[in-house]
Amino acid sequence: MDHVAGLLSLRENGTLRLVCAQGVKRLLTTSFGLLPALEKYCKINYDVFPVQIAGIRISALELESHKAPRYSPARPPKGNVVGLRLLSIKGRQSVVYLPGLPAISKDLDEFVNGCDCLIVDGTFWSEREMISSGLSRRTARDMGHVPIDGKGGSFEWLRRLDVPRKIYTHINNSNPILRKTSRERRMIEKAGFEISYDGMDIHL
Numbered sequence: 001m002d003h004v005a006g007l008l009s010l011r012e013n014g015t016l017r018l019v020c021a022q023g024v025k026r027l028l029t030t031s032f033g034l035l036p037a038l039e040k041y042c043k044i045n046y047d048v049f050p051v052q053i054a055g056i057r058i059s060a061l062e063l064e065s066h067k068a069p070r071y072s073p074a075r076p077p078k079g080n081v082v083g084l085r086l087l088s089i090k091g092r093q094s095v096v097y098l099p100g101l102p103a104i105s106k107d108l109d110e111f112v113n114g115c116d117c118l119i120v121d122g123t124f125w126s127e128r129e130m131i132s133s134g135l136s137r138r139t140a141r142d143m144g145h146v147p148i149d150g151k152g153g154s155f156e157w158l159r160r161l162d163v164p165r166k167i168y169t170h171i172n173n174s175n176p177i178l179r180k181t182s183r184e185r186r187m188i189e190k191a192g193f194e195i196s197y198d199g200m201d202i203h204l
Helices: 005-013 022-029 034-038 106-112 154-159 183-190
Strands: 015-019 043-047 051-053 056-062 082-088 094-098 117-121 165-169
Touching: 005 015, 005 034, 015 051, 022 034, 056 106, 082 106, 094 106, 117 154
Parallel strands: 015 043, 094 117, 117 165
Antiparallel strands: 051 056, 056 082, 082 094
């Protein structure tokens, strides 16, 4: 919900260029009628990956996910969760953006290989974080997020990747890395990883 509801805030723009997987477009047209409502306010030009926008070529990798949005009547549509690779046509530098990371796979390793910066899902520190906090009965992976810590976690994955700059984003307010004095924050910083913040700029 939080990844698509913001489209409504762009309704006064006149014309929007929306790039998404076909499965997502169908979902937002039928099960959750956001796009038909938005089209009453502005024109929408639809496009699919790969696409070039303002000197940036954007390609996508469909990530394996078993979790469907609550408004989806069936299993997750193809392309429900994607990773993006943004390549500067002029400078040839690239950023990979993974705000949702449901699983780590060989295909994902190949997708991030050679990028200059990796921005990755840091929603939860631990697998049972929400359960331990009394906020949910679901684990991190039940909610579609590989946790940072633990066996098979993203911290372990990032440590073996040859990527110059690694940044955690999409951090839940229950995650201790938000506290600057926490042990978990020190662990992230000692490894040379960064934590995103509002207004952060990435220059290609």
